[in-house]
Amino acid sequence: MIIRRANEQDWPAIWAILRPVFRAAATYAIDPAIDEQTARSYWLLTPAACFVACDGPDILGTFYIKTNAQGGGAHVCNCGYMTLEAAQGRGVAAEMCLRSQTEAVALGYRAMQFNMVLASNTGAVRLWHRLGFETVGVIPKVFDHPKQGLVGGHVMYKWLIAT
């Protein structure tokens, strides 16, 4: 598996990964009816960087890195990760998260924040903890899950560089 910068030609494969996850409305706080152009802007065009994880010609996952807040908060980035459903269980998300941390530092960020990792998304919470992220707080009833109803969201944070 190699991880490289995404380009415009990758978009159809990226959208094929994102679309079912957005439509399912169970993990990302995104309008489930988001149209393709808005999604392309959100994931590929406006972030500081967008990457794909590839196995030969196949794109198995993708992530973005963006500035989480402006001004005095601009040293903190935010990332979003998504793995092709058929590629889950192969460690793609872990590889992407590790790579995102080195890329974030290369881009000049000093910390990484996830604003809302749903408590219902237990695999993600466990993985980010294993990769060094701390749950700094859980926001109660912050997300209306299609099956589980109101669930909490972890605010997760990791300082990336030697202080």
Next chain:
Amino acid sequence: MIIRRANEQDWPAIWAILRPVFRAAATYAIDPAIDEQTARSYWLLTPAACFVACDGPDILGTFYIKTNAQGGGAHVCNCGYMTLEAAQGRGVAAEMCLRSQTEAVALGYRAMQFNMVLASNTGAVRLWHRLGFETVGVIPKVFDHPKQGLVGGHVMYKWLIAT
């Protein structure tokens, strides 16, 4: 003091309140060099609603209400409040926050979240606690304060309606 919806004619007075606070870069995670049109879009035009607190013809404060996240997170709003420096200490922020809660419910929101109330902004933290907000977590070193260096940010949350 009356609190009413802001209109286009209020913008110069609103901008006179916002500009020095944004330029000081000590409380809001906003580009301190933000230009007037971007600020107008951010505060007055794109939120779900924007209000002003008035004493006769004088505008003493302003706040916005916006959706904090999309999809399953769309029942949670976010607000920003700003008081004219010369009007501080008169309870304007408390009145605005109380009013924002009833207006948020009227707009259909069920909860209110502040994403980053700086630990250095002790007056704000104390006031929001007094008005029923809970600190669900403090994000360490999330903001680079011009005088205090890296400071933490409170994630604050309040459920607004009977469950």
